[in-house]
Amino acid sequence: MFQEPFARGTSVIHELDPRSKVVVGVSYAFFVALSTRFLTLTGALIISFVLIGLARLNPGAVAKRAMVVNGLILFFWVVLPITFEGEALFDIGPFPVTRPGILLSARITLKSNAIFFTFMALVESMSAVTLGHTLNRLRVPEKVVHLFLMTYRYVFVVEEEFSRLLRAAKIRGFRPKTTFHTYKTYAYLLGMLLVRASVRAERVQQAMACRGFRGKFYCLADFSWSRRDCLWCALMTGLLIVLVMLEWTTRV
Amino acid sequence: MSGPVLISGMALAGVGTAVGLKKLDYEAVPQAGLVSAVFFVASLIHVPLGPASVHLILNGLVGLILGWVAFPVILVALVLQTLFFQFGGITTLGVNTVIMAVPALLGYLLFSPMLRKRAFVALTAAFACGCFSVFLGSLLLALALVFTEKNFLKASALLVAAHGPVMIVEGVITALCIGFLRKVRPSMLRTFGKREFS
Numbered sequence: 001m002f003q004e005p006f007a008r009g010t011s012v013i014h015e016l017d018p019r020s021k022v023v024v025g026v027s028y029a030f031f032v033a034l035s036t037r038f039l040t041l042t043g044a045l046i047i048s049f050v051l052i053g054l055a056r057l058n059p060g061a062v063a064k065r066a067m068v069v070n071g072l073i074l075f076f077w078v079v080l081p082i083t084f085e086g087e088a089l090f091d092i093g094p095f096p097v098t099r100p101g102i103l104l105s106a107r108i109t110l111k112s113n114a115i116f117f118t119f120m121a122l123v124e125s126m127s128a129v130t131l132g133h134t135l136n137r138l139r140v141p142e143k144v145v146h147l148f149l150m151t152y153r154y155v156f157v158v159e160e161e162f163s164r165l166l167r168a169a170k171i172r173g174f175r176p177k178t179t180f181h182t183y184k185t186y187a188y189l190l191g192m193l194l195v196r197a198s199v200r201a202e203r204v205q206q207a208m209a210c211r212g213f214r215g216k217f218y219c220l221a222d223f224s225w226s227r228r229d230c231l232w233c234a235l236m237t238g239l240l241i242v243l244v245m246l247e248w249t250t251r252v
Numbered sequence: 253m254s255g256p257v258l259i260s261g262m263a264l265a266g267v268g269t270a271v272g273l274k275k276l277d278y279e280a281v282p283q284a285g286l287v288s289a290v291f292f293v294a295s296l297i298h299v300p301l302g303p304a305s306v307h308l309i310l311n312g313l314v315g316l317i318l319g320w321v322a323f324p325v326i327l328v329a330l331v332l333q334t335l336f337f338q339f340g341g342i343t344t345l346g347v348n349t350v351i352m353a354v355p356a357l358l359g360y361l362l363f364s365p366m367l368r369k370r371a372f373v374a375l376t377a378a379f380a381c382g383c384f385s386v387f388l389g390s391l392l393l394a395l396a397l398v399f400t401e402k403n404f405l406k407a408s409a410l411l412v413a414a415h416g417p418v419m420i421v422e423g424v425i426t427a428l429c430i431g432f433l434r435k436v437r438p439s440m441l442r443t444f445g446k447r448e449f450s
């Protein structure tokens with residue numbers, strides 16, 4: 001159910017230091033989110049495609065995720081052009097389709113896709129565990145990292161428990177419908193999951209205490225910064241500067 | 253979303269998370285992690301509603317169980333969601349955390365004292381909390397959109413209206429779930445994180 005289809009690989013991108021990927025990915029995403037010019041956004045989208053190509057991710061999985069994101073964007077395309085005020089281009093039935101509405105939808109599409117593809121190439125090309133360790137090295141508060149890794153660790157366990165409970169319900173003839181009974185079943189199922197999680201957490205806590213846990217999360221991961229990472233950071237900084245120039249100098 | 257909205261979202265989420273972490277003892281991290289995992293899984297349940305189905309948000313329930321700790325827990329769950337399914341994203345992480353965690357926290361502050369009263373009062377409070385937190389969440393989202401671009405007004409109103417039926421479902425499920433926990437494991441409804449080792 002939960003998959004990380006891009007976490008493993010041997011591409012150039014996969015071999016970069018995770019710290020540099022996270023830092024570059026996050027700053028790039030924020031820059032793109034704040035820029036508004038079409039030329040910048042198109043450039044950003046092209047760069048993100050190049051990154052995806054370099055990371056050699058499974059094209060099927062990439063397409064599948066792209067569909068999810070663009071499904072949401074489709075909602076904007078449906079709603080924005082007809083709800084915006086401004087110069088009308090043409091009419092669909094009673095609704096005027098406005099120019100600013102269409103421009104904004106196009107902007108949102110370019111922006112989201114650029115951010116999403118870059119994020120996929122840079123951050124999703126590492127496992128959640130590596131991401132946790134990287135965040136720790138980047139001085140994200142220890143408790144957040146610990147909580148993140150704990151959640152990741154138990155998501156799979158809880159999911160299995162949930163499917164087991166649901167299967168048991170189905171065997172007894174449970175079929176979800178819009179009835180009070182259905183909601184009650186789901187609510188109790190959820191309650192049971194919470195109770196079991198709480199009991200399990202107590203055991204985990206005791207096991208940690210037994211092993212001498214003293215309220216510090218030790219992160220043993222070792223990352224090595226190589227010349228390639230310097231090169232990569234320099235390259236991406238250069239590209240960002242070009243994009244900033246585009247943002248400032250162009251008008252469209 | 254515009255720069256100011258993204259930045260204020262991040263700032264608010266940062267403050268909330270900092271307070272939440274302060275309230276979260278290191279010994280309680282496994283508890284928080286497991287509850288967080290449950291909510292992550294539960295948010296994938298599709299509940300039928302008429303001809304369509306909705307998926308649960310459950311931020312009201314998260315708030316009632318975790319209080320302030322809901323902030324870091326929701327933040328972490330959203331990061332995982334981005335990794336697994338590509339919902340949300342890194343730039344809107346702050347805003348999304350605020351949209352979900354502020355209603356959770358307010359629901360906790362308003363309604364959790366009533367949970368230990370008589371069954372009728374407790375269930376009504378839980379129902380109200382479930383409804384309220386979804387409503388407030390959609391309202392916050394609408395506000396974030398309108399602050400970004402005032403022309404979003406109509407689309408945002410549509411969005412809030414679309415959450416109407418979801419509110420009722422969330423309220424019912426929150427109430428029933430709290431009823432269940434009251435009977436089976438009432439200790440889970442005390443203030444989270446400050447609980448004695450049992």
